[in-house]
Structures are given as C-alpha cells and as structure tokens.
Amino acid sequence: MSTRAVAGVIVLGALTTVLDTTIVNVALNPLVREFDVPLTTIQWVASGYTLALAAVIPATAWAMARFGSRRLYMLAMTVFTLGSALAGLAWNAESLIGFRVLQGLGGGMVMPVGMAVMMQAAAREGKQGAMMSLLGLPILVGPVAGPVLGGWLVDEVSWRWMFLINLPVGLLTVVLAHRVFPRDAPQPGRRLDVPGLLMLSPGLAAVIYGLTRASEGSDGLGSPAAFLPVLVGAALVVGFVARSLTVAEPLIDLRLLRRRPLAVGATTMLLFVTGYFGSMLLAPMYYQEVRGTSVLASGLLHAPAGLAAGTMMQVAGRLVDRVPPRLVVLPGILLAATGLAAFAAQAEPDASYLRLGIALAVMGTGVGMVMMPNIAAATRAIGPADAPAASTLLNITSQVAGSIGPAMISMVLAGRLAGTAGAGEPADLAGAYQGSYVWGIVAMAAAALPALLISGRRPAPVPQAGGAVDRAADLRSREVADK
Structure with a gap:
C-alpha cells in the first residue's frame, strides 16, 4: 500500500485526537451551567484528557514491540472512540471527566504510533520531510479548528456532539488502518520496564497537574497545591533519567x-x-x-x-x-x-x-x-x-x-x-x-x-x-x- 495512503489514515486519526485537546475549551462555561458545578471542577474535563495523554505515551515504544504497530494503533483508536461515545452520554461532571481520561488513554498512543509507522514508511522512499509535513497538519490546524468547531456545536447543536462527532471518524480510521497499514509481527522479547514506567508516567502527570493548579490560583507556583506536585513529579522524572541511562532495557532509551x-x-x-x-x-x-x-x-x-x-x-x-x-x-x-x-x-x-x-x-x-x-x-x-x-x-x-x-x-x-x-x-x-x-x-x-x-x-x-x-x-x- 502507498505511503500516502498510510499518511492519510494517520492524519485522520491524529486530527481527531488533537481536536479533542482544544475543542472543549469553549464549552467550559456551558458545562458549568449544565452540571451546576464550579469552574475549577469542570476544568478537569480538559486537564484530565491532557494528563491521560502524558501518562500513556511513555509505554508506547514497549507496547509497539509487544503488540505490533498496526494492532496497537487500531486498539488505541478504538479506546479513544469508545471514550468519545461515553463522554457524549455523560450524566454528570464526574462521569464526563472519567470518560475524558479514557479518551486520553487511547488518544495518547495514536500520535506516537502513527509517527513511528510514518517514519518507517517514509524512510523507504526518502521522503521524510514531505510525509512529516502531512503528519504536522493536525498539530497546527487542530488547535485552531477546535475552538471554532466546538463553538459552533455548542451554539447550534449540543455540547454532547463535541464527543459524539468522533464516532464515525474513529470507526472509519480503525477500518482504514486495518486495510492500509503494513502488517508487522509483534516482538515480545523485550520486557516492560515497570520501575521506569512507575517513575516517568506519574512524574509527567504530577508536573502537568501542578502547573495546571498554578495557573488556576493567584499564588502561582507558590501555592503548596501547585509546588508540591511539580517538585515530586520533577524528582520522579530525574530518577527515570538516571535509571534509563544505566539499565539494559529502559522504558525509553535516552541514549x-x-x-x-x-x-x-x-x-x-x-x-x-x-x-x-x-x-x-x-x-x-x-x-x-x-x-x-x-x-x-x-x-x-x-x-x-x-x-x-x-x-x-x-x-x-x-x-x-x-x-x-x-x-x-x-x-x-x-x-x-x-x-x-x-x-x-x-x-x-x-x-x-x-x-x-x-x-x-x-x-x-x-x-x-x-x-x-x-x-x-x-x-x-x-x-x-x-x-x-x-x-x-x-x-x-x-x-x-x-x-x-x-x-x-x-x-x-x-x-x-x-x-x-x-x-x-x-x-x-x-x-x-x-x-x-x-x-x-x-x-x-x-x-x-x-x-x-x-x-x-x-x-x-x-x-x-x-x-x-x-x-x-x-x-x-x-x-x-x-x-
């Protein structure tokens, strides 16, 4: 199958997940009124998705070797699509935040797996620049299109369709990935670096959580609710770096x-x-x-x-x-x-x-x-x-x-x-x-x-x-x- 066909599927999946990073920003106030909760609670509809993205990315390289890039991509898009459907059916703020986390757990792997597949396909034709330029479109267009699309859906249809709109696109992406992605055999010989995962994923999540809390209050990083998570998260990330440079099979080979x-x-x-x-x-x-x-x-x-x-x-x-x-x-x-x-x-x-x-x-x-x-x-x-x-x-x-x-x-x-x-x-x-x-x-x-x-x-x-x-x-x- 042609490299451009592979690129088209990857762009479609990446655009869907990137849009969901920003599409809810314009709907925070309507969601406050819908669920009758404070803005500080409903902000986690956006922050929970981002935290889940950051937490799952470190395990991507191991998961690609364990399950194969093609299978993992389809699994990630399926989880993202399932999370989208459930988010569209949420009955209160807590359920919406939980389903957004599920979305992020799937969406976090879509981009790195897609990029790896693209790198391998583009290298065979010597067109890394051209193919990567296509993959970059969602990264740049998504944050601009997200608020526009979200604003239109909230004003003209319903906030639920910010998530339900992902269903046909997600299912189409899974079907196309099954058809056009090159088949690759899993290589399960490499063990998962569990200590590394337990340091990096919570570490990144804690840093992002602390920075998010810092942006919510007037004290910034001076607030214990912001400073402590950043400090703990930074310590875990430093520990991960030290480990990855010494063990034989690190979670991510920083070497x-x-x-x-x-x-x-x-x-x-x-x-x-x-x-x-x-x-x-x-x-x-x-x-x-x-x-x-x-x-x-x-x-x-x-x-x-x-x-x-x-x-x-x-x-x-x-x-x-x-x-x-x-x-x-x-x-x-x-x-x-x-x-x-x-x-x-x-x-x-x-x-x-x-x-x-x-x-x-x-x-x-x-x-x-x-x-x-x-x-x-x-x-x-x-x-x-x-x-x-x-x-x-x-x-x-x-x-x-x-x-x-x-x-x-x-x-x-x-x-x-x-x-x-x-x-x-x-x-x-x-x-x-x-x-x-x-x-x-x-x-x-x-x-x-x-x-x-x-x-x-x-x-x-x-x-x-x-x-x-x-x-x-x-x-x-x-x-x-x-x-």
Missing part, C-alpha cells in the same frame, strides 16, 4: 540522544513548542476580553495562523528533502518570533483586525517551516528498530512543552491581570496581554540557538532499489552527514 540530530531536534522542539502553544492561548482571550468578540469570532480571527502554517508546512516539508534542514528551520524560527512580536506590539483595544491577521499569518508561516521539518531532520539518522523509541521521545517532548507553555503563560497573565484589578480599562487589559506575550516570544526565539546545530548539509539520496545492505549503508551515510 538515543547521543545522536546529535535527535538531541538538537528535541531541544529545538521543547523551546519552540513551549513558546508557540503558550502564546496560542492568549489570542482568543485577547479578542474576547479586550475586543469583546464572540467565542466563534475569536476562533475565526485566529485562523490565519493555522491556515498559513498548514500551507507553508507542505512547502517546507518537501523543501527539507532537497536542501540543508538548517536553511528551512532556522529562518522559520526567526520568522515565527517576528510575527508573534508584531501581533503583541499591535494588540491594543482598537488595533486593526487586518494587521493583526497579517501578523498571525507571518507567525504561522514561520511555524510551518519549523515543526515537522525539524522532526524530519531529527529522525533521518534513526533506523527502523529505533523508530518507536525516537517517536515516543519526540512526542513526550512535544506533549510536555505543549502543557508547560500554556500553564506558564497563564501564570504570567493571571499576575498581570491581578495588577489591573479595579481598573478594568481596555487599555490596561491589553497591556496585560502584551506583557504576557513577551515570555512566549523569548521561548520561541531561544529555539534558534539549538537550531544553529541542525545539519547544514543536503539530505543524502535514498536508493530506489537495493537490498538490506544498501539501506544500512544509506542510514550510516545519513548519520555521518548529520554529525
């Missing part, structure tokens, strides 16, 4: 980071995604709070960023297969940071919507040059045997950064808004948002430093025919070229 392309790509992603996803939180809130737009309108006004990113990603993904990756990723980082700075500088109460949209489009263009081209450059030296571990590592990095960024920006914004309490003037509110953007701009621009170490050489050509020896030689040549 892969000795390969410079992967280490550079992961560091670049950590900084860039932190700044990008953190800043994405602000624009819809700015439009709603400062400009007084509706929820649906705020999602539409932010759409230029996603549209520009998705369009440029297709160009950059193909370009990175032909030119040195550094010449694509580094200018993209600088362009994205410039666009974000231009938006922040103009975010006044009476700013032109056209100029703001142009700034978002400039930022999105830069983002499209960075995200998946960076992953393609990072994974070129990774052979099929290490693809599951590499994709899991990159997905954990992305998930952690995507959680840290919004939590960090939320804390900064809460502090600045507290300083304007009592004034309530649009200019004061706009100033709070503008000041908060600085942190996202700095994190995004800082990604240019590790990006300087991305390969400055053109990708090595992949033989169109040949045996295992040719492929092994090609992988070695790629690794040498990227060093």
